Amino acid sequence: QVHLVESGGGSVQSGGSLRLSCAVSDYTFSAFCMGWFRQAPGKEREGVAVINSDDSANYADSVKGRFTISQDIAKNTLYLQMNSLNPEDTAMYFCALDRGKGLCDMRRHFEFWGQGTQVTVSS
Numbered sequence: 352q353v354h355l356v357e358s359g360g361g362s363v364q365s366g367g368s369l370r371l372s373c374a375v376s377d378y379t380f381s382a383f384c385m386g387w388f389r390q391a392p393g394k395e396r397e398g399v400a401v402i403n404s405d406d407s408a409n410y411a412d413s414v415k416g417r418f419t420i421s422q423d424i425a426k427n428t429l430y431l432q433m434n435s436l437n438p439e440d441t442a443m444y445f446c447a448l449d450r451g452k453g454l455c456d457m458r459r460h461f462e463f464w465g466q467g468t469q470v471t472v473s474s
Contacts (some may be wrong), residue, residue: 352372352376353375353376353377353448353450353462353463354375354376354377354463355373355374355375355376355446355447355448355463355464355465356371356373356374356465356466357371357372357444357445357446357465357466357468358371358373358374358468359371359372359468360444360468360469360470361469361470361471362471362472362473363436363470363471363472363473364431364472364473364474365436365437365438365472365473365474366435366437367436367472368432368433368434368435369433369436369470370402370403370430370431370432370433371383371387371430371431371433371444371446371468371470372428372429372430373387373398373428373429373430373431373446373465374394374427374428375428375429375448376426376427377427380450381404382403382450382451382452382453383403383404383405383448383449383450383451384401384402384403384404384448384449384453384455384459385398385401385402385403385422385429385446385447385448385449385458386398386399386401386402386420386446386447386448386455386459387399387400387401387429387431387444387446387447388444388446388447388457388462389442389443389444389445389470390442390443390445390467391438391441391442391443392422394442396445397411397413397457398405398411398446398457398458399411399418399420399431399444399457400414400418400419400420400431401420401455401456401457401459402420402421402422402429402455404453406422408420408457409455409456409457411457413439414433414440417433417434417435417436418431418433418434418449419432419434420432424469429446431444431446433470436462436470436472437472437474438472438473438474439472440470440472441470441471442469442470443467443468443469443470444467444468444469444470445464445465445466445467446465447461447462447463447464447465448461448462448463449461449462449463450462452456461462
């Protein structure tokens with residue numbers, strides 16, 4: 352069973368930065384797709400960024416140029432660097448993992464999910 356644990360959330364002012372981390376209990380798959388998602392109160396969950404085992408990444412239009420997804424396989428950790436935060440980025444952020452090959456995008460069905468970390472951006 353794969354376990355994902357997010358950390359790094361918090362409260363920041365508009366324009367600030369945060370780096371989220373997702374510790375993965377088992378990162379030994381030959382192929383995978385991992386991603387960050389978020390859900391604001393009263394809204395549906397939305398994809399933020401995904402990255403595959405070849406280090407190819409994709410971003411939601413709303414975060415392009417501000418957020419960067421990366422991974423350190425040696426440390427079994429997925430990251431999301433978030434810069435130029437604004438109040439619209441306020442949400443619970445989740446990391447997710449799906450094993451195997453295939454298109455790595457935010458519409459993919461992800462098998463494993465973390466519990467989330469809250470990000471709050473004040474104006």
